[in-house]
Amino acid sequence: MNSYLEATARERLARVFDPGSFQEFLPPSARVVSPHLGQLNAPVAFDDGVAVGRARLDGRPVFVAAQEGGFMGGAVGEVHGAKLVGMLRRAIADAPDAVVLLLESGGVRLHEANAGLIAVSEVMRAVLDVRAAGIPVIALIGGANGCFGGMGIVARCTNAIVISEEGRLAMSGPEVIETASGVEEFDARDRALVWRTTGGKHRYLLGDCQVLVADSVAAFRAAALAQVAGATAVALTLSALEREQAQLTARLERFGHVREPMELWRALGVAAPEALPLLEADAFVAQVDALRLGGH
């Protein structure tokens, strides 16, 4: 089995990084579980849905984290977030070649309310602190739960995002949009629409992701390695942020009125946008690389 989508967080850690190299901080046997879920009479997980630690990627020392989408959709509770923050702060002290985040999360764990919200904001700050220390942070997104809410923001705080076609990246998830704005605005049961709007290919076309790969652990490993090996630690500067803000403003002005992603793809110059969802990753990248926003 080589699917990244189908693998658990721990299977991904074992196979994306060098065999046997993952050393976990606060493993399940430490039993650092959510203090909130028990009060709500809800099941806990011994790792609170995230494994963090150090590993090697083709021999390079890296710090890593993997969120488990099977436990509460990978949602971030107080302990879950604190484990991410602790790993990121340790990375600043130990100066590995990079931090690689295997993200799969619906965002904040609503059961934990403000504690979860604060945890996610602390993760954002910690990611930026790691980058400010000159250590690149790479996000991999290819789990069934996608990467939404606060963790979607965390992903966009990193140096680079590697995503599969099956991966999704957004702020509000489809059901949230439908609940808040009505089924006329967004039909969350229309899976093709959901993937056209939040899926990896659309994100790649919009320039929100740096690399699009097929759904395979080997492809994610190779892409992560290329990012770690080639990533020049991008300094966080005011001018770079202002440049990105200008790009986003221009994107909104150009496409803000578009109702359907395929219209946007056509406007970018894609000749047959209806064919894009059916293309394999390599063929897709070959066709759109020169057209996509934020490309090189």
Added chain:
Amino acid sequence: MEHLTYIFQGGTRRLARPADVVGVVGSGNLEVLIEAAPLDGACSIDIATAAVGFGAIWEAVMTDFHARWQLMDVRIAINDMGATPAVVSLRLDQAVETILETP
């Protein structure tokens, strides 16, 4: 949530490695944390399950498990979200096979 504890005596096999976890706490699934522990030869199993009122079935599945593996000085902890007995047995066997001492 319901908490259940079972303790079995008379096992003969120890674990080779200190601890491991298999499975994920999700709907119809469970995680099993298995650890070597000095328990005077006993095998202790602690269960936290979201499905209340199935103690008799848990006891039958755990008794079968102990008969199958005969573990000693082992502590097992389970977080369950309504897994069926077959899934429980499967995860327990996976956990043991992951770290049982090879003879």
